[in-house]
Amino acid sequence: MIHQGLFKEDKTLRIQLLVIEDCPNSAVASNRLEAAFRSLGIDGVPVEHRVMKTRADVRGTEFAGSPTITVDGLDLFPGTPTEELSCRVYSTPLGLQGAPTIEQLTAALASRGLGKR
Numbered sequence: 411m412i413h414q415g416l417f418k419e420d421k422t423l424r425i426q427l428l429v430i431e432d433c434p435n436s437a438v439a440s441n442r443l444e445a446a447f448r449s450l451g452i453d454g455v456p457v458e459h460r461v462m463k464t465r466a467d468v469r470g471t472e473f474a475g476s477p478t479i480t481v482d483g484l485d486l487f488p489g490t491p492t493e494e495l496s497c498r499v500y501s502t503p504l505g506l507q508g509a510p511t512i513e514q515l516t517a518a519l520a521s522r523g524l525g526k527r
Contacts, residue, residue, distance in 0.1 A: 423482055423524075426458045430476040430495045435508030439477040446515035450525030465493040474498055477509060486510075486518040 427443065429436040440457065447455045462468050462476070472480055474489030475498025485491075487500060487510060499506045502514060510518070519525060 426460050426480045428460050428473045428478040430462050433476040436477050439509035442512045445512045449516050468493045481522055
């Protein structure tokens, strides 16, 4: 079943994956995000993949490097926003990686009130 948005308390949430062109971690982040939604019992969540090509594309977002995952425009892993079209690293239990782990994503999404009730 495909949903038109992710709903929380009668509000549609906007999920975005902000990436730069040829980001080596965008697919990993996307796959882990889907796995995190599944672990929370949420299927068919539309994720907008937004490619940042210029500094102008980045302005007004919480882009902190590629990939940045936002819910309603807020970075799931708050970092320092940048206009630089660069890669991002995440601190994980396994060391620095180019995307958060499934467990980190699951916890971050759950902290926003998403998931099983």
